[in-house]
Every structure is written in structure tokens, then in C-alpha cells.
Amino acid sequence: MLERIDAADAVAQLFKARGWRPFDFQKDVWARMAAGESGLLHATTGSGKTLAVALGAWHALLQEEVQGLTLLWVTPMRALAADTMRALGEALDALETLDPTSPRWTRGLRTGDTSSSQRAAQSRKPPTLLVTTPESLSLLLSRENAQDYFSHLRFVVVDEWHELLGNKRGVQTQLALARLRRWRPGLVTWGMSATLGDLQAAKRTLLGPRGAGALVEARLKKKLIIDTLIPDAPERFPWAGHLGVKMAPQVVAEIEAHKSTLVFTNTRAQAELWRQHLLRLRPDWEDCVAIHHGSLAQEERDAVERALKVGDLKAVVCTSSLDLGVDFLPVERVLQIGSPKGVARLLQRAGRSGHAPGRVSRVTMVPSHSLELVESAAAQAAIRRGRVESRVSPVAPLDVLAQHLVTVGMGGGFLPDDLLAEVRETVAYETLSDESWRWCLDFVRQGGPTLRAYPDYRRVVPDAKGVWRVRDKRLALRHRLNIGAIVSDASVMVQYAPRGQKLGTVEESFVARMKPGDKFWFAGRLLELVSVRDLTAFVKKGAGGGATPRWMGGRMPLSTTLADEMVETLARAAEGDIASPEMRAAAPLIKLQQRWSALPTPQTLLAETLKSREGWHLFLYPFAGRNAHLGLASLIAWRAAQIAPGTFSIAVNDYGFELLSAGARDWAADLPRLIAAHSLGATRDEVVQSLNAAELARRRFRDIAQIAGLVITGYPGERKSARQLQASSSLFYDVFRKYDPENGLLQQAERELLEDELDVRRLHEALTRMNARRLDCVALRRCSPLAFPLIAERFRESLSTESFNARIERLLAQLNSAADA
Structure with a gap:
């Protein structure tokens, strides 16, 4: 008869076999999980968070007979x-x-890539993990027997919690956790992350506003090296993209010196x-330098990940497609x-x-222009001081809530009062008003006051006992096929003609501008467009040169x-x-900025004015x-127009903005009035007046309408185009504005426009x-180093590539000549 060994001995032997010793934070998590305690684990990447939580569950259940999804x-x-x-x-x-003799854990993986046969097998016999x-x-x-399916659940782990915390997918997760806790009151929940700012707020969002739990921080001294590739000749007048390509030889040298490198x-x-730039310098790297981003086909990404793992x-x-905790041990360097x-x-x-305990993590920043040298120094200073961004949960998004109501209506149904209490056990909806709740119920029951005549919007209806359920199987199928909070621009599959390998997706708007024979770079290949049919771009290998797709939403704002x-x-400089x-x-840039103008500091607001042939600049x-x-x-331009009518050109970047008036403006005299601070509500109203807010909200409404199930992307093989989706959502938007101005989704679109896209609170x-x-x-005699990238940004928007480059080079020559004088 086999003797069961002590759990601690088994774990000790496992770690010894791998040459490790358990960290104190891992032992802490194991003890807390064994005691039935929930919590948040915050530890550096590669320090063993996964083993801490996974072995904690194994240890806690070692003496029990594990059955069902645990x-x-x-x-x-x-x-x-x-x-x-x-x-x-x-x-x-x-x-x-x-x-x-320990319990045998069966394992299962369920994602969008899981085959129907695997899903069916998991339904018949749920895995332990x-x-x-x-x-x-x-x-x-959304399964009819969902409560039974989760009836043995003991532990839930949410990995990379920071990635979900601040977005609608995180809200979706909060609602799911609240449902599971209602069914399983003793459910132990743990979250894991390496890059959170406000840990207490992150824990509260994970466990709910009234959920108690532990905060475990790993006090490890993992060596982290952050440095910068310094350009040979840093420029005094920076502009985005100009310096980046010139750094390619240095990037090649860094890649050459290491076994494996991620270039973010x-x-x-x-x-x-x-x-493309790397292969122009090293064409012999064609087979050993790959590309990985979210628009590539799953098969393409999987192949790259496998090759990276084995060191090939x-x-x-x-891009961010490799940001998260995928374990690539051969990787020695990261370039940003x-x-x-x-x-x-x-x-x-x-x-x-x-990415392992005891190993050194190193990231090297590659500036694409000279001001990013200052950003690099600032980032290193922030890390030394422990300053990391906090993330907060979205507040009461009604589109996610409406989707959840349909999901729960399919998963056994609900009583409204019970579900409201459950929903309010999430941080996202703890302040949800009764009015908003009633609106959501009415929306999923009959589409609200404007759509009640249409059967397709009667998705969840109460039965004789008052239980709200989804009765229409067709509507249930439609909901399952369109569930989720990820919304992207309509895309076109790129596939070798006639029916060859699928490479991934590009945005429909990019392909719409092309004709057969046009060439473009994608998935690291030069492709020639053959034809477009049924939202598929059929291609063949191309030769020569071509365009590169641009995806919407690519620009990320500088964090506060x-x-x-x-x-x-800059103040220290x-x-x-x-x-x-x-x-x-x-x-050189800093000294010239001081010579011609001044440097921003925490105590001063730098403004520059300039009169040129184009007009009066601020x-x-x-x-x-x-x-x-x-x-x-937009707000300051609008305020300036109230003082004296006029039109303005606008350019913005992460550091500041430019207003250009064709007519005479005394910017210095007007500035105190232009930047006056009013209440948040008054500022919000002014921003709405200063922008074409209705049109911007219309675009935002399309995404909200998709999540809420008002419009659908289609069925497999019958996906709708971006034009169709925009037309459908615009029709609803116009109807609601005219006949139902209090519509919750309409108000949410306007709120998200202001809070997310325009960031009015930060404004x-x-x-x-x-x-x-x-x-x-400061009244400038000529463009300063800080002003130059704003002028370049404005030129880029109005000139062709050839005209833009020529004009920039002329302006640079003039400025450099003046700086050298």
C-alpha cells in the first residue's frame, strides 16, 4: 500500500528537483488558501506567482476527494x-x-480556440482545473445548467489582474465573480499581478466592495536593468518617427549580441x-526574426511562440500581444x-x-526622437521611487450590464431584486441607481420605449413565477455568438489565393482604398492584392515595395x-x-530650449507665442x-472665438498643443481668461460645445450598441462590414436622440466620449x-525645440509624404543654422 507523503514534503521535493527554494510569499499564500482566505498577490514578473496560487489550491485540497470543476x-x-x-x-x-496517492486533477482549456468536440467533452465531464x-x-x-456545472467550484484565480482591472472585460469578470460567489458563498478568489499602483483598490475591485481578503506582496530583490540606446547624434529639434529608423543599426547590434530578444x-x-528595417540591414535573418501582433492569425502567432520557447x-x-506572462525562458533582452x-x-x-526566479530582467529603451531620451530618464526615476500608474474600474457601463442580464437569463434565469443585490456586490456597479437598473430591465425585455414593437428585442421576459428567462432559441444563439466586451473595427481576413493559408486581419478601411495589383506589407511579408470577396482579401506574394496597414486605436497617451x-x-535639468x-x-535640446525659451517645471506653466507667415501661434x-x-x-480655441471670432488650426502631442490663428491674436493678454478653471460640470459643458461631440459620440455608440446586443457583428461566415455596423448603429443613435433622449446607451456613449476618449476629468x-x-x-523669435514637433504634427496632417519631408528638412536647416549662429 502506497503511503501518502506530507504536502509540504511533496512541494519541497518539487522545488528541490528544479533547484529552487520556496519564497516566503509563496508559503504565505499556501497557508492563507488552506485557511479558505481570498486575496491579491503582487509580485515581480517571473518570481513564481503561478506556483504560489496553483500549489496553494493543490495543498488545500490534498486530503479531499476532488471531483467536478474545482x-x-x-x-x-x-x-x-x-x-x-x-x-x-x-x-x-x-x-x-x-x-x-494524491487526488488526480484533470485539466481543460476553454477559449475561443477550443474545438466543439473538446467543449462537448468538458460539458459531459467537467475537468478539475x-x-x-x-x-x-x-x-x-449562459448554460441552462450553469449553477450545477459550478457546483463543486472551490477556487477562482484571475491572472494578470492589472490587464482587466481598468476596462469592460474586467467589469465582465467582476459580474461573473459575483454570480459564482452567490452560488458558492465560500468561494476562494485570488488575483495576481506584477504592475499595480493602488493595491488596496485593486484588491477591492477583485473581491467586491464588501469582500474581505489578504494582500500579499513579494519583497524580492529581483535585479532589473533599465537603460537606453543613445543615438550617435541626438537632434535638437525632435519629431515623432524621425530618429527611430536611424537607430536600426544599433538595434541590430543589440540583437546580434544576445541569444534571443523581444523588440516591442x-x-x-x-x-x-x-x-522590414531589420531585414534590410540583415537579410540573412529572414528565418530567425519573426513578427507577432494581435491581427495575425492564431496559427501564425502560435508558430512564433513555439519557436521562441525552444530558442529558434x-x-x-x-506589440502588447506578448506583454503578458507567457514564459519565454530563452529571451535575454527586451528592446522598447x-x-x-x-x-x-x-x-x-x-x-x-x-522570466524565472533569480534571473536578471533587462529592458533597453530605443528613443524615436530626442524628447524620448527625457522620457526614458523620467521612467527610470519613477521606478526608483516606486511610482506606478493606478487603474480604476469603469463605473456602471450599462452595455456590459445589459449583456450580462441576457447571459444570466439564459443561465437559469433570475429574479430582478436578487440579481440587483448581486450586481451591486461589484465595485463597478455598487452605486448603480434604481433608475438605471429599471432601464436595463426594460431594455432587455422589449428594447426600451422605442423598440417594443420589434420581437428581436424581447430577449429576456418574466415567466408566470416572475423568473426572467431567454425563451427564444434564435435570440439565445445570437447572444452566444456575439458575447464579450472586446470591440474592434470591422476587419478583412488576409488569405493566400485561391484558398490558401490565412495570415490574419487588416481593417476594412485599409483594403477599401486598394485595387487589385496594389502591394502591402503584412505578417512580415510583401503581398499583392488579387481580389476581395466576402470580407476576405485574397493575396499572393508581391515584389518591390508597398504600403503598411494602419490600425485604429494605435496611439497611447502618456500616463499622468x-x-x-x-x-x-526637466525641472532638475x-x-x-x-x-x-x-x-x-x-x-543640446535642453540647452537650446533654455536659450530660446524656458523649460517646464512643476511650479510654472510654459506658454510660447510666435508670429510667422502662417499666422499667430500659441x-x-x-x-x-x-x-x-x-x-x-478645442476648449481654448472655443473660448478664444468667444473673445473674437476666428478659425484655428490645432496640433497636439503628449507634451502640449499648438493653436494657430490666421487672424491677429494677442495670445499673451488673453491667456489668463483662456485657461481659467471652472467646475468639472462647467468644463464638461464647454468641451461638448467646443467639439462636434454628437458625431464623436455616434462613433462611440457603435461599440456600445455591439456590446449591449443592439446590433450584432453577424454569424460565422456572415460577418457584417464596418459600413453595415456603422449604418445600423447610426440609425439607432438618431432614433434614440429624437424619440428617447434619456436612453441609457445614448447617455453612456456621451459619458464615455468625455471620460475616456477626451479624458475630461484629466483635462x-x-x-x-x-x-x-x-x-x-515667452514670445519666440523662431520655433523652439518643444514647439517643433507640434508644427511637424500639423504639417503631417495637411501635406503629402513627399511635401512633408521636404518642408520639414527646410525648416530644420533654418533652425539648425540659427542655433549654430
């Missing part, structure tokens, strides 16, 4: 789900080998372009092309190298944390502190991020801070 593991990405399953499987196999995503979890909750870019278009790739040019835009993102990407640190770094390599390299530098600057520029905070500072208004 441990649910939620991850934000499909790729991460598959990698997590492999890591958990290896650990459980090792433990079961050490203790043959199921790794899934928020969307697939919602699908499980901030957009998919940048990833495509950078791979010299480098992968990638351009600004990471945030401290947390930089830390997350740094952790992709040295990094922006504030950047201003403080104003006092002569340029000790870091980055600031020494940026010294440059203002709040350092509030691109989105807030767009709102600020208002920026106005308040601007008024608290001393106004430092």
Missing part, C-alpha cells in the same frame, strides 16, 4: 491561457508523481515597419522602440526577459505618472542636473497626454493645475 483559472488572453495550462500541467504532473478567458466564462454562465513596438504598423528565433518584433507611455507597461515588458515625472526631470546618460545626450505645455490636450486645445485637473502655476509666457 479550480477555475481566468486569464486575459488566449495565448496566455495555453501557456498557463502547460505550466500548471507540468507542476501537477510532478506532484502526482511524487505522491501517487479549467483555464479560460472572461468571454468563455460568460459563455459557461507600441503599434502593429510599427511592428511591420521595424521588421533570434528576435521577435511584437519609442516611449512605453507608462511606467507599468515598461515594467511589464521588462519582465519578459529573465510618467508625464509628471518628466516635468520634474533647468537647475543643471543632467547626470544620467539620457539627459547628457538630450543636453504653444502650451500642460504635459497632460494626447487625449486631454485634444480637449484642451479639468490639468486646467486646475495650470491655474495653480505661475504662467511663464
